[in-house]
Amino acid sequence: MGVVVVVREFEPDKDRVGVEEVERKCEVGPSGKISIFTDSLGDPICRVRHSPAFLMLVAEMAGNRAEEEREIVGMIRGCIKTVTCGKKFSRNGKNLKTVPVFTKLAYILGLRVSPSHRRMGIGLKLVGEMEEWFRGKGAEYSYMATDKDNEASVKLFTDRCGYAKFRTPSILVQPVFAHRVSIPKRVRIFQLSPFDAESLYRRRFSTTEFFPRDIDSILHNHLSLGTFVAVVVDVASGDPNHNPSSPWPGSDCFLSDPPESWAVLSIWNSKEVFTMEVKGASRVVRGLAKTTRIVDRALPWLRIPSVPELFGPFGFHFLYGLGGEGPDAVRLTKALCGFAHNVAKERGCGVVVAEVSSREPIKSGIPHWKRLSCDEDLWCMKRLGDDYSDGSVGDWTKSPPGRSIFVDPREV
Structure with missing residues (x-):
């Protein structure tokens, strides 16, 4: 039949x-x-x-x-x-x-x-x-x-x-260690409200390929954990936009007179959607990974790049809306990724993931492990x-590829 x-x-x-x-x-x-x-x-x-x-x-x-x-x-x-x-x-x-x-x-x-x-x-x-x-x-x-x-x-x-x-974008995956990542003292990180973040993204990234017209829906979604901007602090300059004690001036004011360098990213809580797992690892690899975690927890000041428990279901945070301008944009992006790592650590995630164009100028500032990533x-x-x-x-x-994608x- x-x-x-x-x-x-x-x-x-x-x-x-x-x-x-x-x-x-x-x-x-x-x-x-x-x-x-x-x-x-x-x-x-x-x-x-x-x-x-x-x-x-x-x-x-x-x-x-x-x-x-x-x-x-x-x-x-x-x-x-x-x-x-x-x-x-x-x-x-x-x-x-x-x-x-x-x-x-x-x-x-x-x-x-x-x-x-x-x-x-x-x-x-x-x-x-x-x-x-x-x-x-x-x-x-x-x-x-x-x-x-x-x-x-x-x-x-x-x-x-x-x-x-x-x-052909690159998927960049960074493990979440048992220790916190240090943020340079001369880097100031602001958290933006969803409304301020929408203003910044629409004014600076709306012509980026794949930019969603309903960016407001994404930023206001309960899975979006926030949008963060990093700038270089320079107290000696007397510029209030760079003073470590000054509040976020608002996106309109910030973009009307931006600092020489800045970077931005948003965090999405994919842990609440699904989990992942690394398959195919031998017992030896699993044992070595466990050893790195034990040492990292016992001696966090050594900042050992330990391997989290990735051989069973684990959650992750996704970094989106990455961008920046200026000669220090790569360094500021790295600081923001360190901040995102610490957020993921507090929430019990196994890795932090970002996906960017292979031609993205700030790509080199996104920490990742090649073994877990996809070029x-x-x-x-x-x-x-x-x-x-x-x-x-x-x-x-x-159409030919541009420098960035959203x-x-x-x-x-």
Whole structure:
């Protein structure tokens, strides 16, 4: 008797167990690297539910008789948002300024097919059904991210689904040590309110590729732990903006007369969404890692780069909205990352993660361990239709990469 595959919308009460079973069967990420382990909230759709529009589909395998048990053999998640895809010049009286060009963008996340049901066209069918939903919602482009060494995924999207290789950002992962990271005394760190952070991001980063138009929703989300700006303190200069006792002047005042150098980042609490795990480590490696933790806890002043417990489920914080200006921007970024490390330590996280363009000027200021990081994450893009919200951009899939990208923490 034949079997059929039905793709339908995820039903939490009905499908949760089946989806979790497929997740357990699917290995995500190469051995020895960080890979997704489980959803810490027990909610398979939680990774996209913070987006403006989202959907989860499941593929169900069944025989041709109604009484036969149905089995979930695959799933896919998708969301839609409006982002910056380019920029143009606009004249306001005598002033010429650069303004962002927005497009409606869809994102495919978490395509899974049970190993026992691969090479049956299920993945292709899931992608096709999700793209139909994207088109129905008016999305102009669709993109997805995968490990560049995941040949099956790359082949599916580029050879069979019409996607093109688009960007190769770097995923930078830093372990959270048992000791605190010291912040240089000449660095002052301010925490911004969500409203002030929105003003700063819109004024300085709105033309950055992939910048979300609903940045306010991200900054006000309960998973966003705050936005922080670092500057160099110089008491001798007499400049109140650099005085260690002066309060944050507000984004408008700060940007109207900025210091020579500054840096900014925001922290997203991914620990509340899902956990991860490093797989493939030998007993010897695990033993050595445990030894570093013991010594680091006993002698924190030595600042030993200890390896946290990464061989079981652990949470992480994601750093987003990274940027800066001036000759000391890299050094200030490093200080902010140290501050973020200490926040993660207080909240019991295993690692701190950032994803930035491989051409990002401040990339060298982001601490990370190469063994846990990924030099080239692969983003693939597809044009869904011929109509564009603004003709000045043309086909975004053919545009050259810029220096920076804005990585939306809701999709990590």
